[in-house]
Amino acid sequence: MREVLNLVHDLNDKQVGVRSLADPLPINTADKGMGRIAFLLLALFAEMERTFTAERAAHARAVAEASSRRIRRPVAHPADKIEYARLLKQQGSSLGEIATKTGIPKTSLHRHLAVSGPGETLNGTY
Known part of the structure; x- marks a missing residue:
């Protein structure tokens, strides 16, 4: 998240904006108001999802280890x-x-x- 904030600020200092072409919302960091906030919110949600995914994976590994299950990749070829x-x-x-x-x-x-x-x-x- 910090890297995204730093990148947006560095680009803004150089008068460069980031605009999302794929999202239905008009997100543009060159705008002073809602565009920048929307971009930062999307970055925040991405960071939250990344954290939640890591937590779910760690929980799944702990449950597998507790039940003595194999937690490696399955063997592709016997x-x-x-x-x-x-x-x-x-x-x-x-x-x-x-x-x-x-x-x-x-x-x-x-x-x-x-x-x-x-x-x-x-x-x-x-």
Whole structure:
């Protein structure tokens, strides 16, 4: 909020106004009256929503931890599918074939199969 206030004051000192084109209300910081107040109120509401969102997320994490639930991102591709993809790659299958058989997108296959050791890439060359 302080940064928004500072920005508006700095721009105002340079005779630059901020006007919202997307909002139905005529918000223009170059106006001395209600335009500036409306802009600052919108900034205040944005700050409040940001604070409330952080509080809700912290509460959800606390509830999940209290009930011993996992609070990480869900696993996109199970380990057994990744191992199957590695086996198919060792047998010489192409990425397209592996993607079709495992249901894992090629971009994810690149990430999971790309580096087996230092300096080694998907096809074994640099």
